[in-house]
Amino acid sequence: MSSRVTPIGTAINRHPDPQAESNPLDALVERERKDVIDVHRGLVRRMVRSLPTLERLVITWRFGIDCDPLSASVIAQRLNMSRKAVYNIEQRALGMLRDDPRLPSLRAA
Numbered sequence: 001m002s003s004r005v006t007p008i009g010t011a012i013n014r015h016p017d018p019q020a021e022s023n024p025l026d027a028l029v030e031r032e033r034k035d036v037i038d039v040h041r042g043l044v045r046r047m048v049r050s051l052p053t054l055e056r057l058v059i060t061w062r063f064g065i066d067c068d069p070l071s072a073s074v075i076a077q078r079l080n081m082s083r084k085a086v087y088n089i090e091q092r093a094l095g096m097l098r099d100d101p102r103l104p105s106l107r108a109a
Helices: 024-049 053-063 072-079 083-098 104-108
Strands: none
Touching: 024 053, 053 072, 053 083, 072 083
């Protein structure tokens, strides 16, 4: 069973509000929303880049950061390891990200 994970940077802006451009205030709000999303996207990418190589690969592939998301089975095949090992690396990496002081809101996740 695989879970569907949306790649970062693809689905958020997939369906922009068609009426946002008809009202200048709505268009401004939409641009501000996109700017905030871009800031968060950049922060996530910087945090993931700070992970050790194996953890960075697993998180990048698993959550589709700048690529299509991959299942744990596919990642396991690519890295020549078990799915359980991939899950363990994923959990360890998520723990590292949760403990990163740059994003305190993840501590509750």
